[in-house]
Amino acid sequence: MSQQKIRNLTTLVALRNTEVERLQTEMAEKTHLRDRYQKNLERLTSLYTNSGASGNLHPALAGNCGNYKQAVMVMADSHRLDLHMHEADMAVSQQALNAAWARREVLGKVLDKTQKVVNREQNVKERKQQDELATQLWLRGQK
Secondary structure, three states: OHHHHHHHHHHHHHHHHHHHHHHHHHHHHHHHHHHHHHHHHHHHHHHHHOOOOOOOOOHHHHHHHHHHHHHHHHHHHHHHHHHHHHHHHHHHHHHHHHHHHHHHHHHHHHHHHHHHHHHHHHHHHHHHHHHHHHHHHHHHHHO
């Protein structure tokens, strides 16, 4: 029975490890996506800041340049909003990862404790057998 319990706990710990690894992979992907959002925001910001002053241009070109800057700014704002939403999603995923890690650690401790108890029981059983053999040998020697 105790060996079965240890096997079951080992399986549960392995499942928890798999869950933690899956969540870590998910977090790595989300971190990579966040980095992409940040790089895109930097590029968009540099696009509208480096497009130059539109006041020195012909009125038609100035209008086009202004519209371009405004469109890029709107796109950057949209990316910022997406980035904030993604970071909120990352925070939720991080909490799930922390909870999964804690569950795995608790099960690991239960498994360790159970293994120690089973080992102690086996040691006691072996000592009893050795004591019985020693007693039998001693009794045979007394005859």
